Amino acid sequence: MRTQSSATGSAPIAVIAQHDQRALGTGMAALGVASFSLTFPATAWGLESFGAWSLVAVRSVVAALVAGGCLLALRVRLPERRHLPGLAVVGLGVVLGFPMLTTLALRTSTTAHAAVVVGLLPLTTAVCSALRTGHRPSRRFWLAAVAGAAAVLAFTIGQSGGALTAADGYLFAALLVCAAGYTEGGRLACRMPGWQVIAWALVLCLPVGVPAAVVALAHEPVRLTGHGVVGLLWVAVGSQFLGLVVWYRGMAAIGIPRASQLQLAQPLLTLVWSALLLGEHFTAAAPVTAVAVLVCIAVTQRS
Template structure:
């Protein structure tokens, strides 16, 4: 749980840092450039620790992790935050714990009760209601909301798949290999973005980019995937409930963004729904039907037990 909390604390600054970075840098450069920088750190870590190569059946799983957390979430949040505030993004990202739980259910083959699906649907309705009320007046806001929803879905997939991989490889090796697997895509996109829009920016933007590279894309996953592997994806995933609240706090303190009552209300409803989702994921295991309906036999008396016992063969004299 401590490892998971450290990961959430690291990720809670991602949206505000992205907002600062994309204010001066191209969003494609921010999304893929930070992955390239983190991949350089990952290669150094794997070389220093002399980490063994993954087995053949694990490579496609690394591709899924890379699509989710190395490329998908950074790209779509960067595109969204060119027009939306990080406080607005925090409300939509509040669905991430529920989405992670859904993919954990699908990945583990569990059969959650009806309450699980009702709570997940309630959280989705709360977010969509907030988006309709606050984001449909202007088309750019609606586009940003779609980007954020896509980022949440892909990130939940990457979290669940990475948590499964980390059970065998550990959190550090999981994110490191995923970053290296993504290099054939992240390097060309970064170069094209740098040539198209030369990355000239003031120090605060580069500081935010550095945070996204070292902490959000690299060190944060060390703790997060290790926590998911050791404590369970569903159980440790509950710590994500604090992430939207922390993001709203950072947005107000660092960026002076206004956190309205509507955003707080929507985030609260979503968090309540996610709590119900997490509580519904691990119901008490019921007794099998045939065992529950089987009549209970009374304990035999000593005389009945003696009569039922097989007779001992007499020993030869």
């Protein structure tokens, strides 16, 4: 009887612990989204002082130095050899590919137009995750994800006047490589601490980032301004390292597809930051789209 009572009493505790873990994971992923929403405005600031190639190379080096310092301070062991291919995918997709492609796009595109990328990223990540891990979300999940992506896409294209630009090629390529990096990073975060995933990916990219930074800085003019320095520091430390630390931790806790849908709110947050920090304007359609997106997020979180 005592054993049965103990087993029965432990069940609610396990349910509460699971609920708390999911709530913590959702909070971590949401913090990551909030950090990412500042990436495009910060990149626009960074481009005031650096060329596109210089900005991406220097940000990767700065982020890698911070990440490497954390690994050394905590005496973290080298990653297992079997994890290296996955870390390489994270590095190529999240550390190098996405920043480079979006920075090139932002030379000729507004941040509002670039938000098309992150508007479609949750759906692309969910598809990539299903192909990579074999996980199959429910039909309701897919319907809500597609509806949310469609709402964000319609809003952001409307904000840019409905015209496609030459930067769209960069943006859609960035969409694909980032989805691959997110998926592989989320998978690795289930096997090792999430912060170590992005930290090792950054360190592995140093042999590319350092010579790229030297060459880029030698060929592109640098005009340091307050905005430029703040933008560089944010995309390097805030977006590239700390944001991905909490993002991968959240994905490991609540799953890649569910976490990816929280990013449906990212374009709208980016538009708010763009208005506040860059003086860009958007129409009254924003509140309507925000409500539609929040409904889609609620549905995906319960699917």
